[in-house]
Amino acid sequence: MADLDRRTALAAGFAAMLGPSAACAAGARWEPRADIPWPVQEVYGTALGETVVIAGGMAPSQGAVNPQDRTGIYDPAADRWREGPRLPFPRHHPALAAAGGKVYAFGGFRETEAGSWVAIPDALRLDETWTPVAAMPRLQCETVALGLGERVHVVSGRAPKGAANAGWRDHGDIDLHQVFEPASGRWTTARPCPEARNSATGAVIDGRLYLAGGRRVGEGNSARLDRYDPRTDAWETLRPMPKGAGGLAGAAAGGKLYVFGGEGGPGMIPECWSYDPKTDEWTAEPAMRTPRHGLAGAAVGGRVYAIGGGVKESGGQVSAVNEALVLG
Template sequence: MTSIDRRSLLIAAGAVALSGPARAQGGWNTRAPLPWPVQEIYAAVWNGRIVTAGGLVGRPGGQPLHVEDRVGLYDPAADAWSEGPALPQRRHHPMMIGDDALGLFAVGGYGVSPAGEWTGMREVWRLDGETWVRAASLPEPQGEAVGLAHGGRLHLVGGRSPAGAANGGWTDQADVATHRVLDPSVGGWHEARPAPTARNSAAGAVLNGALWVAGGRTVRGGGTGQLDRYDPGEDRWDTLAPIPRSTAAGQQVGGGLAMLAVGGKLVAFGGEWFAPGGGGVFRETWIYDPATDAWTAGPDMKTPRHGLAAAAVRDTVYAIAGGAVVSGGQAVGTVEALRL
């Protein structure tokens, strides 16, 4: 993919089978929608509820992006949403990380400043009761990253950081392979082994004591299905079987997808691709078995989306909100669930 102006794309209204094992049984079912449409969000499971925060909605005609500070709380048992304490500032792409021992965190992302709507941010907030409080800030801004909790630590992998002194537009940022780790009991962030590839808008999950990062894209190379596994004990990355291409779209599943771990497997879905004059959104679901290092096709989402949040509660996967067309033309609040 050639270099793109992300802001222009965001305000433009956009209009598989595999050989091998059979597709997973069942399909996606519609659940109560998030009360407001939004995309470019992430989710965490915290105290039995799914939490998502911030995000954006593109506006036509060159108007400024609408950036959210609202926090949505979903109760899977009741299939109902409520609103939690708003973020201290509006953010899109804030990484949500939840851990029973550490707490609930909103990390980095982009804010709105006089410099622009894609100002990379360093702030990290932790929810304390009904109030978001400051935690250890990032050494530098980092957005469109993968955030995971494991072993009493937070990990932030890849994404985009300012390429120079400018920090306000999407083109001011550059893809990074940066891997930072925070032990809240000790203090600040420290550097771990960088990811094998600098890329943004990937997805991640924790499985079998390892961190897994899949998909994403680079500005010039487009989507990548690359799957990387990080061993925290050895500070080592290994690259495994990539997510397959979409035969329906003829494109590589990559940027803006979601992924999580359920039942000893990885489940990845959604994402978008860009092409001259447009692009599209993926509806495929892919299921990875670490025992065989192979992906198989699962049921397609009813509503293809990118920039969506994902969470798993017990044996059920949730796909939350996102953009129903490539770029920022149609944010939705749609929620679908897949039981595995």
């Protein structure tokens, strides 16, 4: 722990030395793109070829912010959205990932007639409709799902601690690492991630999975960065983020990991950072134009997209904003 604390302090000091001029020198900038046709937060996204897919989440309706069943498909080249098939029922926090040319959605929460949110094990594949596939053997919500080769890795998150399954305090953080093989429909488990947490983000770079940030129930945000190598089924802990963030988003572009947004800073977290695996260093990138949490992140064509999200902590002000980080 002492070494980890020292590395956290070093990283924070490094970030403090990077002012706006350092970020501008790299030539990166955020640009507005076509808004989603509906506002949504607590939403995940994934790139599939040259498109981005989002599904579910929470949006204003009937005087409240409620789970959604809508799917959005974004074409960055045309800067245009279209609506895809509806989910079987509304849900928020379904984690999306692409593998083998298909998009999959895992878990999330449904709303009961009593108004409670219940974690679900559902797994779906996007075809002409959302088609059920083998459900997750264990509940895993507010998780990170990433396609790695022909498999999908579902890592970290939170799950019910006991029979209760209706609220944040009913749940505990988990280090669970489940792996789905679409070709066979089989689920297996891999080595757990080094720290249990939820609402993290991640990406795949050079065949290895990166898991960044997140938060712990009752303990606040994490700045951890961990890397998983499927060839050895082993994790290693890397230089932590300059600042802890939960409810953030991320994507990989140009061999680097980009993370942005989140909440609990206190308030919204506007910062964006990139991580270079070759140097184990973080670099400050331009701050977000519209700081958000519970947003989707994806990278297509050398640009990183920040999609939807809430502009206030928790719920209450949902956004349809879509912005792109144009890399220098």
